[in-house]
Amino acid sequence: xxxxxxxxxxxxxxxxxxxxxxxxxxxxxxxxxxxxxxxxxxxxxxxxxxxxxxxxxxxxxxxxxxxxxxxxxxxxxxxxxxxxxxxxxxxxxxxxxxxxxxxxxxxxxxx
Numbered sequence: 001x002x003x004x005x006x007x008x009x010x011x012x013x014x015x016x017x018x019x020x021x022x023x024x025x026x027x028x029x030x031x032x033x034x035x036x037x038x039x040x041x042x043x044x045x046x047x048x049x050x051x052x053x054x055x056x057x058x059x060x061x062x063x064x065x066x067x068x069x070x071x072x073x074x075x076x077x078x079x080x081x082x083x084x085x086x087x088x089x090x091x092x093x094x095x096x097x098x099x100x101x102x103x104x105x106x107x108x109x110x111x
Contacts (some may be wrong), residue, residue, distance in 0.1 A: 014047065021053050025060065033057055048077045052084060059087070064095045 017040050024033035034057045037050075043049035055070035068091045074084055 014044070014050070018049050018053060023102055025057060027051075030057055042061075048074055048084075051077055052087070055087060059091055064091050064098065067091045068095070
């Protein structure tokens with residue numbers, strides 16, 4: 001008899017699992033938080049908070065493009081909330097700043 005290695009939503013206490021991931025993130029233990037999310041939350045493809053938490057971790061690492069993709073997935077899972085819209089706007093702001101800084105650097109070395 002084949003048994004799935006992934007936990008199922010009924011067996012997993014989702015709020016407690018999300019709280020554990022958030023606590024790891026708050027403690028600055030990003031590697032552990034990211035692995036915890038990957039191990040416990042990625043199979044919940046229609047669960048908003050499970051999709052949003054990896055985007056917060058990606059943003060913390062400065063992986064803005066990846067964070068934006070994860071936010072887009074979270075937004076598809078439910079009606080956009082103020083929280084996810086704020087996260088999206090923050091990521092977009094950081095992407096603009098990063099591109100502007102890159103452009104200023106290129107201009108400074110080419111003149």
